[in-house]
Amino acid sequence: MSEAVIRTATTSPALLASLDPLLREWLPRQRWFAGKGRPVTGFSLVAATELLPVDGRLGLYHLLVRAHQPMTSGDCYQLLIGVREALPPHLAPALIGHMEEGPLAGRTVYEALYDPRPAEVLLEALRAQARIGGLRFERDPGQEIRPGLVPRMVTAEQSNSSVVYGDTFILKLLRRIVPGVNPDLELPLALAREGCPRVPAPTGWLHADLDGESYVLGVLQPFVQGAADGWELALRELAKGEDFTAEARALGRATAEVHTALARALPSVTLGAAQLQPLVDGMTERLEAAVQAVPSLRPYAPGLHSAFTALADLAAEGRTWTAQRVHGDLHLGQCLRSPAGQWSLIDFEGEPSKPLAERRMPQPPARDVAGMLRSFDYAALSADPPMPGWAHACRAAYCSGYAEIAGADPRTDPVLLRAYETDKAIYEVVYEARHRPDWLPVPMAAIERYATSDLI
Ligand SMILES: Nc1ncnc2c1ncn2[C@@H]1O[C@H](COP(=O)(O)OP(=O)(O)O)[C@@H](O)[C@H]1O
Numbered sequence: 001m002s003e004a005v006i007r008t009a010t011t012s013p014a015l016l017a018s019l020d021p022l023l024r025e026w027l028p029r030q031r032w033f034a035g036k037g038r039p040v041t042g043f044s045l046v047a048a049t050e051l052l053p054v055d056g057r058l059g060l061y062h063l064l065v066r067a068h069q070p071m072t073s074g075d076c077y078q079l080l081i082g083v084r085e086a087l088p089p090h091l092a093p094a095l096i097g098h099m100e101e102g103p104l105a106g107r108t109v110y111e112a113l114y115d116p117r118p119a120e121v122l123l124e125a126l127r128a129q130a131r132i133g134g135l136r137f138e139r140d141p142g143q144e145i146r147p148g149l150v151p152r153m154v155t156a157e158q159s160n161s162s163v164v165y166g167d168t169f170i171l172k173l174l175r176r177i178v179p180g181v182n183p184d185l186e187l188p189l190a191l192a193r194e195g196c197p198r199v200p201a202p203t204g205w206l207h208a209d210l211d212g213e214s215y216v217l218g219v220l221q222p223f224v225q226g227a228a229d230g231w232e233l234a235l236r237e238l239a240k241g242e243d244f245t246a247e248a249r250a251l252g253r254a255t256a257e258v259h260t261a262l263a264r265a266l267p268s269v270t271l272g273a274a275q276l277q278p279l280v281d282g283m284t285e286r287l288e289a290a291v292q293a294v295p296s297l298r299p300y301a302p303g304l305h306s307a308f309t310a311l312a313d314l315a316a317e318g319r320t321w322t323a324q325r326v327h328g329d330l331h332l333g334q335c336l337r338s339p340a341g342q343w344s345l346i347d348f349e350g351e352p353s354k355p356l357a358e359r360r361m362p363q364p365p366a367r368d369v370a371g372m373l374r375s376f377d378y379a380a381l382s383a384d385p386p387m388p389g390w391a392h393a394c395r396a397a398y399c400s401g402y403a404e405i406a407g408a409d410p411r412t413d414p415v416l417l418r419a420y421e422t423d424k425a426i427y428e429v430v431y432e433a434r435h436r437p438d439w440l441p442v443p444m445a446a447i448e449r450y451a452t453s454d455l456i
C-alpha cells in the first residue's frame, strides 16, 4: 500500500468551482453521461477524496459530483480526475482541460483512468482493503490480488468505465451512482455463493458511505482472457453467412443455468392478476414516455399497447407466472465466450436508466429471454444484406437450449414473450434515439412488426 493512498480525504468546494466550466464542456460528451439532450446548469460536490497528493507531480482526486439539469434533481457521477503540470502526448485523449484559477491554477486535469499510476492506486486500495475518507475498498478474502498487475483502460463503448489489470482482473467503475444495493454486485455475489460457473465471481468492490447511505462505486472481477462477446461473434458469423445456431443453443443453456441458480439463491414470487398489473402498467407508461421522447413511435402505439393488454387479459383469466431475480438487460454484448467455448454472462446492472428498486424487482425470466431474442434480431438486421432467417433460426435454437436446462420452453408462453419483446424494443428505440441515432432503424423495424403482426 503506497503512502499516497492512505492520505486523508479533503473536500474542496473551491476545487469544484474552478473545475465547473471544464466539466460543463467535458461531461456531456462522455458516452456514460446519462443526461444527454438537456443542458447542465451547474455542479455540486457530493464528496472529494484525494487519492494521490495534488501538490505532487501527479495528483488524483476521486470526486462524486451532482450534475444539475432542468426538471430533475440531478444525477450523481463518479469521476477520477488526474492532475499534472502538463499532459504527455499519449494521454492527450484523456484531457479535460487546463485550470485557469482556484487551488489547481495552471495545472492540467484529465480522465485519470487512462493513466496507469492512478489506475494502480485503485487496485492497491482493493488489495489493502483501504478506507479513505468515505471510500471503502473491500475484497473476497478467498481470492488473491497479485501486486504489480499492469492496468489498461477499456476503450470500447460502455455505459460505465472499466480497467483491465494484467489480463487477470477487470474493474468496472460505475459512472452514474445511486444509493442502495446494486444488482451488478448483488447478483454475481449471490451466483458465486451458488457455485454458478456462468458468471465471474466478484473479487473486490468499492463503496462510498455518505450521509448514512451506501453507494456501490465499482466491482473487480476475474478477466476472461481472450474472450469474444456474443455480439462480435454473431456479426462475424453473419458476415461469413455462417450458421450461429449451435452458439445460440449454448447461450440458451447458459441463460437457463444463471436463472436456475438465481431462483435458488434469491426469493421468487407468484404473479397473479394483482401482482402482474404493476408490470403491465410499467410497460404502458414506458410506451407513453417513449412516444413523447420519440414521436415517430406514435402511429404504432395502439398496436404495441395490444401486446400489454393481451398479457393483462391472460392474468384476468386466472393465469399465474413465477417471478424471480433476473439479469435485466441481457443481450449478445453481455455474453462472453472463452477460447475454450464456455459462455459467461456479465453486467447485472439492469437497464441503467431505471430506478434501482425497479431493477431489483423479481420478474418472469422471459424478460431476459426476450432481451436475447431481440439481440438476434438486432444482429440479423445490422447485416448487409439483412438476414431475418438467421435471426429466426437463432431464436429457435436459443429457446431450445434454454428448455434443455430450465425444463420449459419460453415459446410455450408467447403472450408473455411478446409483451417483453415489445417492451424491450420500445426501450431500445429510446436508447438509440438518445445515444446512437444512426441505429434507430434497427429497433424501429421490430416496432413496425410487433405493432402490425399477430404472434408467431
Ligand atoms: N469478466 C470479464 N472478462 C473479460 N471482459 C470483460 C469482463 N467483464 C466485462 N468485460 C468487457 O468489458 C465490457 C464492458 O463491461 P460491462 O459490464 O458490460 O460494462 P458496462 O455496464 O459499462 O456496459 C464488456 O463488453 C466486455 O467486453
Ligand SMILES: O=P(O)(O)O[C@H]1O[C@H](CO)[C@@H](O[C@H]2O[C@H](CO)[C@@H](O)[C@H](O)[C@H]2O)[C@H](O)[C@H]1O
Pocket: 158, 159, 231, 329, 331, 332, 333, 347, 351, 352, 371, 374, 375, 376, 378, 379, 428, 431
Ligand atoms: O451494454 P449496456 O449495459 O451499455 O447496454 C446498453 O447498450 C447496448 C448497446 O451497446 C444496448 O443494446 C442494444 O444494442 C445491441 C447491439 O449493439 C444489441 O445486441 C441489443 O440487443 C440492443 O438492445 C442496450 O439495450 C443498452 O441497455
